[in-house]
Amino acid sequence: xxxxxxxxxxxxxxxxxxxxxxxxxxxxxxxxxxxxxxxxxxxxxxxxxxxxxxxxxxxxxxxxxxxxxxxxxxxxxxxxxxxxxxxxxxxxxxxxxxxxxxxxxxxxxxxxxxxxxxxxxxxxxxxxxxxxxxxxxxxxxxxxxxxxxxxxxxxxxxxxxxxxxxxxxxxxxxxxxxxxxxxxxxxxxxxxxxxxxxxxxxxxxxxxxxxxxxxxxxxxxxxxxxxxxxxxxxxxxxxxxxxxxxxxxxxxxxxxxxxxxxxxxxxxxxxxxxxxxxxxxxxxxxxxxxxxxxxxxxxxxxxxxxxxxxxxxxxxxxxxxxxxxxxxxxxxxxxxxxxxxxx
Ligand code: TXA
Ligand code: MG
Numbered sequence: 001x002x003x004x005x006x007x008x009x010x011x012x013x014x015x016x017x018x019x020x021x022x023x024x025x026x027x028x029x030x031x032x033x034x035x036x037x038x039x040x041x042x043x044x045x046x047x048x049x050x051x052x053x054x055x056x057x058x059x060x061x062x063x064x065x066x067x068x069x070x071x072x073x074x075x076x077x078x079x080x081x082x083x084x085x086x087x088x089x090x091x092x093x094x095x096x097x098x099x100x101x102x103x104x105x106x107x108x109x110x111x112x113x114x115x116x117x118x119x120x121x122x123x124x125x126x127x128x129x130x131x132x133x134x135x136x137x138x139x140x141x142x143x144x145x146x147x148x149x150x151x152x153x154x155x156x157x158x159x160x161x162x163x164x165x166x167x168x169x170x171x172x173x174x175x176x177x178x179x180x181x182x183x184x185x186x187x188x189x190x191x192x193x194x195x196x197x198x199x200x201x202x203x204x205x206x207x208x209x210x211x212x213x214x215x216x217x218x219x220x221x222x223x224x225x226x227x228x229x230x231x232x233x234x235x236x237x238x239x240x241x242x243x244x245x246x247x248x249x250x251x252x253x254x255x256x257x258x259x260x261x262x263x264x265x266x267x268x269x270x271x272x273x274x275x276x277x278x279x280x281x282x283x284x285x286x287x288x289x290x291x292x293x294x295x296x297x298x299x300x301x302x303x304x305x306x307x308x309x310x311x312x313x314x315x316x317x318x319x320x321x322x323x324x325x326x327x328x329x330x331x332x333x334x335x336x337x338x339x340x341x342x343x
Pocket of ligand 2 (some may be wrong): 148149157
Protein backbone atom coordinates (compact mmCIF):
# COMPACT_ATOMS: atom_id res chain seq x y z
CA UNK A 1 0.00 0.00 0.00
CA UNK A 2 3.02 2.35 0.20
CA UNK A 3 3.67 4.65 3.09
CA UNK A 4 1.20 7.21 4.22
CA UNK A 5 1.75 9.51 7.17
CA UNK A 6 -1.23 10.50 9.22
CA UNK A 7 -2.26 11.59 12.66
CA UNK A 8 -5.54 10.94 14.36
CA UNK A 9 -8.11 13.09 16.14
CA UNK A 10 -10.37 11.08 18.46
CA UNK A 11 -9.45 8.02 16.40
CA UNK A 12 -10.31 9.57 13.02
CA UNK A 13 -7.39 9.31 10.59
CA UNK A 14 -6.35 12.63 9.01
CA UNK A 15 -5.04 11.82 5.53
CA UNK A 16 -3.37 13.97 2.89
CA UNK A 17 -4.37 13.85 -0.78
CA UNK A 18 -1.10 12.18 -1.84
CA UNK A 19 -1.32 8.83 -3.57
CA UNK A 20 -0.43 6.52 -0.62
CA UNK A 21 -3.04 8.29 1.53
CA UNK A 22 -5.68 7.97 -1.18
CA UNK A 23 -4.84 4.25 -1.38
CA UNK A 24 -5.33 3.96 2.37
CA UNK A 25 -8.67 5.81 2.12
CA UNK A 26 -9.77 3.50 -0.73
CA UNK A 27 -8.97 0.42 1.34
CA UNK A 28 -11.07 1.81 4.20
CA UNK A 29 -14.02 2.16 1.78
CA UNK A 30 -13.46 -1.37 0.46
CA UNK A 31 -13.57 -2.66 4.03
CA UNK A 32 -16.89 -1.02 4.80
CA UNK A 33 -15.55 2.11 6.51
CA UNK A 34 -16.37 5.83 6.21
CA UNK A 35 -14.09 8.40 4.56
CA UNK A 36 -14.81 12.13 4.22
CA UNK A 37 -13.40 13.75 1.09
CA UNK A 38 -13.53 17.09 -0.73
CA UNK A 39 -15.70 17.68 -3.77
CA UNK A 40 -16.15 20.89 -5.77
CA UNK A 41 -19.41 21.59 -3.88
CA UNK A 42 -18.99 20.56 -0.21
CA UNK A 43 -17.08 17.83 1.64
CA UNK A 44 -18.81 14.43 1.34
CA UNK A 45 -18.95 11.49 3.73
CA UNK A 46 -18.34 8.38 1.64
CA UNK A 47 -19.10 4.68 1.99
CA UNK A 48 -19.40 1.84 -0.52
CA UNK A 49 -22.80 2.17 -2.20
CA UNK A 50 -22.84 -1.63 -2.63
CA UNK A 51 -22.50 -2.40 1.08
CA UNK A 52 -25.61 -1.91 3.23
CA UNK A 53 -23.79 -2.12 6.55
CA UNK A 54 -21.34 0.58 5.40
CA UNK A 55 -24.21 2.79 4.19
CA UNK A 56 -25.96 2.36 7.51
CA UNK A 57 -22.89 3.79 9.27
CA UNK A 58 -23.31 7.05 7.31
CA UNK A 59 -26.80 7.56 8.76
CA UNK A 60 -25.54 6.80 12.27
CA UNK A 61 -22.48 9.09 12.08
CA UNK A 62 -24.51 12.05 10.77
CA UNK A 63 -27.64 11.43 12.83
CA UNK A 64 -29.46 11.46 9.51
CA UNK A 65 -33.13 10.41 9.19
CA UNK A 66 -33.25 6.99 7.45
CA UNK A 67 -35.79 8.20 4.86
CA UNK A 68 -33.44 10.79 3.35
CA UNK A 69 -31.61 9.16 0.39
CA UNK A 70 -27.93 9.58 -0.51
CA UNK A 71 -26.15 10.59 -3.74
CA UNK A 72 -23.90 7.99 -5.41
CA UNK A 73 -20.58 9.31 -6.72
CA UNK A 74 -18.83 7.91 -9.82
CA UNK A 75 -15.42 8.54 -11.40
CA UNK A 76 -16.53 8.00 -15.03
CA UNK A 77 -19.73 8.15 -17.08
CA UNK A 78 -19.27 4.48 -18.06
CA UNK A 79 -19.91 3.48 -14.44
CA UNK A 80 -23.50 4.76 -14.74
CA UNK A 81 -24.85 1.38 -15.91
CA UNK A 82 -23.59 -0.30 -12.74
CA UNK A 83 -25.77 1.89 -10.50
CA UNK A 84 -28.77 2.81 -12.69
CA UNK A 85 -30.95 1.14 -15.31
CA UNK A 86 -33.33 2.18 -18.13
CA UNK A 87 -31.22 5.30 -18.38
CA UNK A 88 -32.84 7.95 -20.64
CA UNK A 89 -30.83 9.68 -23.40
CA UNK A 90 -31.19 12.96 -21.54
CA UNK A 91 -28.94 11.57 -18.80
CA UNK A 92 -26.11 11.01 -21.27
CA UNK A 93 -26.62 14.41 -22.87
CA UNK A 94 -26.44 16.08 -19.46
CA UNK A 95 -23.49 13.99 -18.29
CA UNK A 96 -21.65 14.90 -21.49
CA UNK A 97 -22.23 18.61 -20.84
CA UNK A 98 -21.89 18.84 -17.08
CA UNK A 99 -19.88 15.91 -15.64
CA UNK A 100 -17.66 16.04 -13.81
CA UNK A 101 -19.65 18.76 -12.05
CA UNK A 102 -22.35 19.80 -9.58
CA UNK A 103 -25.30 17.94 -11.13
CA UNK A 104 -26.95 14.88 -9.54
CA UNK A 105 -29.32 12.91 -11.77
CA UNK A 106 -32.18 10.90 -10.26
CA UNK A 107 -32.55 7.66 -12.24
CA UNK A 108 -34.01 4.17 -11.82
CA UNK A 109 -31.81 2.30 -9.31
CA UNK A 110 -29.86 -0.81 -10.40
CA UNK A 111 -30.12 -3.88 -8.12
CA UNK A 112 -26.42 -3.79 -7.11
CA UNK A 113 -26.89 -0.53 -5.19
CA UNK A 114 -27.87 -0.96 -1.55
CA UNK A 115 -31.56 -0.06 -1.09
CA UNK A 116 -30.52 1.90 2.01
CA UNK A 117 -28.81 4.43 -0.29
CA UNK A 118 -32.21 5.25 -1.77
CA UNK A 119 -34.04 5.19 1.56
CA UNK A 120 -36.65 2.82 0.16
CA UNK A 121 -37.15 4.61 -3.20
CA UNK A 122 -36.77 2.76 -6.52
CA UNK A 123 -34.60 5.61 -7.77
CA UNK A 124 -31.00 6.66 -7.15
CA UNK A 125 -29.27 10.05 -7.39
CA UNK A 126 -25.90 9.90 -9.19
CA UNK A 127 -23.12 12.36 -9.92
CA UNK A 128 -19.48 12.62 -10.94
CA UNK A 129 -17.70 15.21 -8.79
CA UNK A 130 -15.25 17.71 -10.28
CA UNK A 131 -12.44 17.33 -7.76
CA UNK A 132 -9.31 15.24 -8.35
CA UNK A 133 -9.11 13.88 -4.78
CA UNK A 134 -12.67 12.55 -5.06
CA UNK A 135 -12.15 11.06 -8.52
CA UNK A 136 -8.86 9.43 -7.48
CA UNK A 137 -10.48 7.94 -4.39
CA UNK A 138 -13.43 6.48 -6.31
CA UNK A 139 -11.11 5.10 -9.02
CA UNK A 140 -8.77 3.56 -6.49
CA UNK A 141 -11.62 1.99 -4.49
CA UNK A 142 -13.24 0.68 -7.71
CA UNK A 143 -16.60 1.31 -6.08
CA UNK A 144 -19.56 3.63 -6.51
CA UNK A 145 -19.39 5.82 -3.40
CA UNK A 146 -22.54 6.94 -1.56
CA UNK A 147 -21.86 10.32 0.01
CA UNK A 148 -24.04 12.93 1.68
CA UNK A 149 -22.52 16.18 2.89
CA UNK A 150 -20.05 15.43 5.72
CA UNK A 151 -21.79 17.42 8.46
CA UNK A 152 -24.00 16.48 11.39
CA UNK A 153 -27.55 16.33 10.11
CA UNK A 154 -29.17 19.78 10.37
CA UNK A 155 -26.01 21.88 10.58
CA UNK A 156 -24.47 23.91 7.72
CA UNK A 157 -22.64 21.73 5.17
CA UNK A 158 -18.83 21.57 5.44
CA UNK A 159 -16.69 23.45 2.95
CA UNK A 160 -13.36 22.84 4.73
CA UNK A 161 -11.87 19.71 6.27
CA UNK A 162 -11.86 21.52 9.62
CA UNK A 163 -15.66 21.73 9.46
CA UNK A 164 -15.72 17.95 8.97
CA UNK A 165 -13.46 17.42 11.98
CA UNK A 166 -15.62 19.78 14.10
CA UNK A 167 -18.73 17.72 13.32
CA UNK A 168 -17.53 14.15 12.83
CA UNK A 169 -14.13 13.48 14.49
CA UNK A 170 -14.44 10.22 16.41
CA UNK A 171 -17.46 9.13 14.35
CA UNK A 172 -15.78 8.35 11.04
CA UNK A 173 -12.68 6.40 10.00
CA UNK A 174 -10.82 9.05 8.01
CA UNK A 175 -10.92 12.47 6.38
CA UNK A 176 -8.90 13.56 3.35
CA UNK A 177 -7.55 17.01 4.18
CA UNK A 178 -7.37 19.39 1.26
CA UNK A 179 -8.26 22.91 0.21
CA UNK A 180 -11.78 24.38 0.64
CA UNK A 181 -14.62 23.54 -1.75
CA UNK A 182 -14.86 26.11 -4.55
CA UNK A 183 -18.61 26.15 -5.24
CA UNK A 184 -19.78 26.06 -1.64
CA UNK A 185 -23.38 24.86 -2.16
CA UNK A 186 -24.40 21.27 -2.93
CA UNK A 187 -25.13 19.85 -6.37
CA UNK A 188 -28.35 20.53 -8.23
CA UNK A 189 -30.60 17.43 -7.97
CA UNK A 190 -32.50 16.81 -11.23
CA UNK A 191 -35.20 14.14 -11.47
CA UNK A 192 -35.17 12.34 -14.82
CA UNK A 193 -37.69 9.65 -13.85
CA UNK A 194 -40.84 11.77 -14.37
CA UNK A 195 -42.33 12.72 -17.75
CA UNK A 196 -40.47 16.03 -17.65
CA UNK A 197 -37.15 16.78 -15.91
CA UNK A 198 -37.67 18.62 -12.61
CA UNK A 199 -35.26 20.23 -10.18
CA UNK A 200 -35.71 18.65 -6.74
CA UNK A 201 -32.99 20.76 -5.15
CA UNK A 202 -31.43 23.88 -6.69
CA UNK A 203 -27.65 23.81 -6.36
CA UNK A 204 -24.24 24.44 -7.86
CA UNK A 205 -25.37 24.07 -11.48
CA UNK A 206 -27.80 26.83 -12.49
CA UNK A 207 -31.30 26.18 -13.79
CA UNK A 208 -30.43 28.40 -16.76
CA UNK A 209 -27.49 26.15 -17.76
CA UNK A 210 -29.70 23.05 -17.62
CA UNK A 211 -32.45 24.68 -19.65
CA UNK A 212 -29.98 25.75 -22.33
CA UNK A 213 -28.70 22.19 -22.87
CA UNK A 214 -32.12 20.50 -22.66
CA UNK A 215 -33.78 23.18 -24.79
CA UNK A 216 -36.81 23.42 -22.51
CA UNK A 217 -37.89 25.15 -19.35
CA UNK A 218 -37.46 23.08 -16.21
CA UNK A 219 -39.87 23.06 -13.30
CA UNK A 220 -38.76 23.60 -9.73
CA UNK A 221 -40.51 20.75 -8.02
CA UNK A 222 -42.07 21.69 -4.71
CA UNK A 223 -45.10 22.82 -2.83
CA UNK A 224 -44.01 26.14 -1.51
CA UNK A 225 -42.69 28.41 -4.20
CA UNK A 226 -42.77 31.41 -1.91
CA UNK A 227 -40.19 29.93 0.43
CA UNK A 228 -38.21 28.24 -2.34
CA UNK A 229 -38.45 24.81 -0.77
CA UNK A 230 -38.56 22.04 -3.38
CA UNK A 231 -39.54 18.51 -2.56
CA UNK A 232 -36.46 16.31 -2.59
CA UNK A 233 -37.06 14.00 0.39
CA UNK A 234 -34.25 15.69 2.29
CA UNK A 235 -35.82 19.10 1.87
CA UNK A 236 -38.44 18.57 4.54
CA UNK A 237 -35.91 18.36 7.37
CA UNK A 238 -34.34 21.07 9.48
CA UNK A 239 -31.29 22.03 7.48
CA UNK A 240 -28.29 24.30 7.29
CA UNK A 241 -29.10 25.92 10.62
CA UNK A 242 -26.48 27.95 12.48
CA UNK A 243 -26.85 27.82 16.27
CA UNK A 244 -27.56 31.57 16.53
CA UNK A 245 -30.78 33.06 15.07
CA UNK A 246 -30.78 34.16 11.43
CA UNK A 247 -33.19 36.83 10.24
CA UNK A 248 -33.63 36.89 6.46
CA UNK A 249 -35.00 40.13 5.03
CA UNK A 250 -36.63 39.99 1.59
CA UNK A 251 -38.50 42.48 -0.59
CA UNK A 252 -37.51 45.32 -2.89
CA UNK A 253 -33.88 46.44 -2.44
CA UNK A 254 -34.52 49.92 -0.97
CA UNK A 255 -37.12 48.62 1.50
CA UNK A 256 -35.14 45.63 2.70
CA UNK A 257 -31.91 47.62 3.02
CA UNK A 258 -33.67 50.25 5.12
CA UNK A 259 -35.03 47.59 7.48
CA UNK A 260 -31.63 45.86 7.68
CA UNK A 261 -29.95 49.14 8.66
CA UNK A 262 -32.64 49.73 11.28
CA UNK A 263 -32.29 46.20 12.66
CA UNK A 264 -28.49 46.52 12.82
CA UNK A 265 -28.87 49.79 14.76
CA UNK A 266 -31.53 48.30 17.04
CA UNK A 267 -29.40 45.31 18.05
CA UNK A 268 -26.26 47.45 18.25
CA UNK A 269 -27.91 49.74 20.79
CA UNK A 270 -28.82 46.76 22.93
CA UNK A 271 -25.24 45.49 22.96
CA UNK A 272 -25.97 42.57 20.61
CA UNK A 273 -23.33 41.61 18.09
CA UNK A 274 -25.09 41.20 14.74
CA UNK A 275 -23.28 39.58 11.80
CA UNK A 276 -24.24 40.90 8.37
CA UNK A 277 -24.62 38.39 5.53
CA UNK A 278 -24.76 39.50 1.85
CA UNK A 279 -25.11 43.01 3.15
CA UNK A 280 -22.83 45.95 3.77
CA UNK A 281 -24.14 48.86 5.84
CA UNK A 282 -22.21 51.36 3.76
CA UNK A 283 -23.04 49.90 0.41
CA UNK A 284 -26.38 50.45 -1.20
CA UNK A 285 -26.33 47.87 -3.97
CA UNK A 286 -25.20 44.26 -4.20
CA UNK A 287 -22.41 44.07 -6.74
CA UNK A 288 -23.52 42.18 -9.86
CA UNK A 289 -21.61 38.94 -10.45
CA UNK A 290 -21.06 38.45 -6.72
CA UNK A 291 -23.46 35.56 -6.40
CA UNK A 292 -20.83 32.86 -7.02
CA UNK A 293 -18.71 34.38 -4.28
CA UNK A 294 -21.72 34.61 -1.94
CA UNK A 295 -22.44 30.90 -2.60
CA UNK A 296 -18.85 29.84 -2.04
CA UNK A 297 -18.72 31.59 1.35
CA UNK A 298 -22.27 30.88 2.55
CA UNK A 299 -21.75 27.84 4.81
CA UNK A 300 -18.30 29.03 5.81
CA UNK A 301 -19.82 32.30 7.05
CA UNK A 302 -22.65 30.60 8.96
CA UNK A 303 -20.16 28.40 10.82
CA UNK A 304 -17.78 31.32 11.35
CA UNK A 305 -20.47 33.55 12.91
CA UNK A 306 -21.51 30.65 15.17
CA UNK A 307 -17.99 30.33 16.54
CA UNK A 308 -17.00 33.99 16.86
CA UNK A 309 -19.39 35.18 19.54
CA UNK A 310 -22.07 36.77 17.38
CA UNK A 311 -25.60 36.93 18.80
CA UNK A 312 -27.51 36.80 15.54
CA UNK A 313 -27.19 36.99 11.76
CA UNK A 314 -28.97 39.58 9.59
CA UNK A 315 -29.13 38.33 6.02
CA UNK A 316 -30.26 40.11 2.88
CA UNK A 317 -32.13 38.43 0.03
CA UNK A 318 -30.05 37.85 -3.11
CA UNK A 319 -31.04 37.88 -6.74
CA UNK A 320 -32.28 34.44 -7.84
CA UNK A 321 -30.45 34.18 -11.14
CA UNK A 322 -27.62 31.61 -11.45
CA UNK A 323 -26.52 30.25 -8.09
CA UNK A 324 -28.86 32.77 -6.40
CA UNK A 325 -31.64 30.18 -6.54
CA UNK A 326 -29.56 27.76 -4.44
CA UNK A 327 -28.37 30.50 -2.07
CA UNK A 328 -31.94 31.66 -1.38
CA UNK A 329 -33.12 28.05 -0.95
CA UNK A 330 -30.46 27.49 1.73
CA UNK A 331 -31.03 30.86 3.41
CA UNK A 332 -34.78 30.27 3.62
CA UNK A 333 -34.08 26.97 5.38
CA UNK A 334 -31.38 28.42 7.63
CA UNK A 335 -33.61 31.33 8.70
CA UNK A 336 -35.28 31.48 12.10
CA UNK A 337 -37.52 34.20 10.65
CA UNK A 338 -38.13 35.56 7.17
CA UNK A 339 -39.14 39.22 7.17
CA UNK A 340 -40.83 40.18 3.92
CA UNK A 341 -40.97 43.91 3.25
CA UNK A 342 -44.01 44.93 1.21
CA UNK A 343 -43.83 48.29 -0.50
O1 TXA B 1 -22.95 18.35 -3.81
C1 TXA B 1 -23.55 17.42 -3.28
O2 TXA B 1 -24.58 16.94 -3.76
C2 TXA B 1 -22.94 16.84 -2.00
C3 TXA B 1 -21.56 16.27 -2.32
C4 TXA B 1 -20.95 15.54 -1.17
O3 TXA B 1 -21.62 15.48 -3.47
N1 TXA B 1 -23.81 15.84 -1.45
C5 TXA B 1 -24.98 16.15 -0.85
O4 TXA B 1 -25.65 15.07 -0.32
O5 TXA B 1 -25.40 17.26 -0.76
P1 TXA B 1 -26.84 15.22 0.73
O6 TXA B 1 -27.10 13.86 1.18
O7 TXA B 1 -26.48 16.21 1.75
O8 TXA B 1 -28.06 15.66 -0.12
C6 TXA B 1 -28.66 14.76 -1.03
C7 TXA B 1 -29.95 15.35 -1.56
C8 TXA B 1 -31.05 15.27 -0.53
O9 TXA B 1 -31.87 16.43 -0.64
C9 TXA B 1 -31.80 14.03 -0.96
O10 TXA B 1 -33.14 14.02 -0.53
C10 TXA B 1 -31.66 14.08 -2.47
O11 TXA B 1 -30.37 14.56 -2.68
N2 TXA B 1 -31.78 12.74 -3.07
C11 TXA B 1 -30.89 11.72 -2.99
N3 TXA B 1 -31.35 10.62 -3.63
C12 TXA B 1 -32.55 10.95 -4.13
C13 TXA B 1 -33.54 10.25 -4.87
N4 TXA B 1 -33.37 8.98 -5.23
N5 TXA B 1 -34.67 10.90 -5.20
C14 TXA B 1 -34.85 12.20 -4.85
N6 TXA B 1 -33.95 12.93 -4.14
C15 TXA B 1 -32.83 12.31 -3.77
MG1 MG C 1 -26.58 17.53 3.27
